[in-house]
Amino acid sequence: MSAIADVARLAGVAKATASRALSGRGYVSEETRRRVVEAAARIGYVASPNAASLVTGRTQSVGVIIPFISRWFFAEVLESLEQALLAQGYDMTLYNLPAVSDERERIFDFFLARKRFDGVISVGVELTDAEVDLLHRLGRPLVGIGGDIPGARTIAIDDVGAARLATEHLLSLGHTDIRHIGGDQADQMDFAVHTQRLTGFNRAMQAAGLPIDGCFTPCAFTIPGGYEAGLALFGDPRRRPTAVFAASDEIAIGLIIAARDLGIQVPSELSVIGIDGHPYAEMFRLTTIEQHPRNQARMAVESLLAALAPDADPAMLGLRRAPTNLVMRSSTSAPR
Amino acid sequence: MSAIADVARLAGVAKATASRALSGRGYVSEETRRRVVEAAARIGYVASPNAASLVTGRTQSVGVIIPFISRWFFAEVLESLEQALLAQGYDMTLYNLPAVSDERERIFDFFLARKRFDGVISVGVELTDAEVDLLHRLGRPLVGIGGDIPGARTIAIDDVGAARLATEHLLSLGHTDIRHIGGDQADQMDFAVHTQRLTGFNRAMQAAGLPIDGCFTPCAFTIPGGYEAGLALFGDPRRRPTAVFAASDEIAIGLIIAARDLGIQVPSELSVIGIDGHPYAEMFRLTTIEQHPRNQARMAVESLLAALAPDADPAMLGLRRAPTNLVMRSSTSAPR
DNA sequence: GTGAAAGCGCTAACAG
C-alpha cells in the first residue's frame, strides 16, 4: 500500500488531498492540511522521490561533470555548487570526467543519457561535439563554467583579458624580461584556458613592443608542476627572468617554492603573478587575479534554475561572465 | 506509452520480454534478444531509472557525505569513490556536510531520509546518534571512512598507531624536544582524528620518559593553519623545538614554509614529520606516513557493494583497517 | 475544496 495512502486514511481524506496538502500544490483547506501534516508526522511519512519523478518528470537532482576534484578552483566550485543547489532543494550527482576514453563515454551514454537529472552543469570540461549533442538532446538546461559550450549558457571569466591584465601589471612595474609559465596546449583537459591565457600574455607583450619568442614554458597545472618548471627555469642565473606570469596560482606557488629553494628572493629578485585567488597566495606573497570560483558557481546554479522555472526567461540563454578584478594580494616589485 | 512498449512492439514481443532482453535478467532466446536490442538501438531507447527503481527498490546510486572537498585527503577519497562506484554502475550524490546546523539537519531529514540511495558512505564525519539512527533506519548498508560509526562497517587507518610511529621515528633519531601540532579538540568536524593522533604522540613520549606538558599546540588543519602555528612556534629561537610531529601533512607543510620564512633550515635545523602522503611532501622534503585515501575509498566501496549483493556476507560487518606504512619520503635528521 | 480514477515506465509473478 502506498505510503501516502496510509497518511490519507489516517487523516480521513483521499490520497489526492493528502498529496496536495503535503506538496503544497493545489487547494486544500487550512484545517485539512493541518490534519494531513499531523498524520504524516505521526507515521513518519517520507515521500518517494522516485514515484513523484515518474509522474512529474522532475527529479530535483542535477548532474555535475568536472575534470578534477583536488585542484583548488574545482573543489571550490564544487562546494559552492552543492551549497547553492541544496538550498534550492536539488541534490548533486558528481561525475569526475576522465580524458576521452571508454569510461568517459560510459558516463555520457549510460549515466547522463537517462532522464535522471533536471539539468546538467559542466565545469571546465572541453566537451566533444557528440557529447554536447547528447546533452542537448536531453532537453534539459545545460550550463557551463569555465568555457563556452555551443548552445548553452556559460559562466566564465575573461581569460584573455585576465592574462593581459596580469602581464601589463608586470610591464607597468618596469619589467621587460617576463616569462609565461602555463598549461600545455596539448592538454585537452583544461578547456581553452591554456591557449587563452597565453594569448593574453602575447598580446600584452606585443603591445609593449617586446618579443615573445621563447617566453612561454609549459608545465603541469599544479604546484609540483610549477616547482619543476621553476627549478629548470631559474637554475641558470644568467638566463633568469625578472618576472613571471603564471597561468594559475598553483603554478605560481610552485615557481616561488623552487625560487626559494634556489636562494632567490621573492618578490625582490623575482616578481610572480598568477590567476585564481588561491588561499595560499598570501603565505607566498603572491600577486594574483581573482577568478571567483564561488561566484561563478552561484551564477551557474542561478542560471540553471532560472531555466527550470516555469516562466523561464529566454534572455538568460546568453553568455555571462563573472567579474575579473586585479587584486594585489601582496607586493610585486620593479626589476633591480 | 511507455518507451519499452515501443521497443517491444517494434521487435514483435511483449514488454516483459523486451525488459528481460534489455536488462539481462531472465531467460530470452538469443534470437529474440538480438531483435529487441536492435529495435531499442533503432529508436534510441533509454530506460527510465525512475520507473525501474520504483519497482525494484534499487536506485543504482549511493549517497556520500563528507565535511570537506578541498582538503587533499577528502578530495582524493572522493575521486576514488566516484571511480570505484562508477565502475560498478553506481553514481554518487554528494553532500558536503556543514557543522551541526539547520542545513545539516535538512540534508539528513530531507535528502538522505528518502529512499534515494542503495547505500551511504560517510567520510570523516562525526555523526550524532540521531544521524546514525536515521541512516540505519533506512535499512541500507552504511559504510564509514575515517572513524567508527556504531553498527556500521568502517575503514580507517590506526590513527593512534600512526601518530605513535611518527613520534617514535623522531625519538629514534635522538630528538627529545619534540612538539605536536594538530587539530583543535573542540573542532567537531574531524572525527576523533585529532584526539587519536594526540594520544599516539603522548604515548610515545611517555614511553620514552619525556614530559608532554606544553608539547601540543592546536591549529587549523590546513597549510595556512600550519603556517600561522609555525610563525608563532619558531619565532623565538631559544624556545624552538628540534622536531615537530604534525597531525597532517598540510599542517606540516605550513610549518616548513613558516620555518623557511624565518630562515630555519629544514630538515637540518628542524625535523618535521606528518601523516597523509600528500603529493607536495617531496617538494618540501617532508617525511610522512601514508594514509592511503584511495585504498580506503576502494575498500569502502567494495564493502558497500558486498552488502548489497544478494549473497551478502555477514562477516564483512566487522571493522576493517587499511595498512599503515611508515614511508620515508625524504630525510629527517638528528638534532644538532 | 475534495474524491475517484487514470496513469507515469518499468519489472515480477505466474501461467502457458
Place this chain on the structure above:
DNA sequence: CTGTTAGCGCTTTCAC
C-alpha cells in the same frame, strides 16, 4: 522461453 497481469507510490485531470 514468452505473454499476461499486476502493481511500485505518487500526482493529476476531472467531476462533484
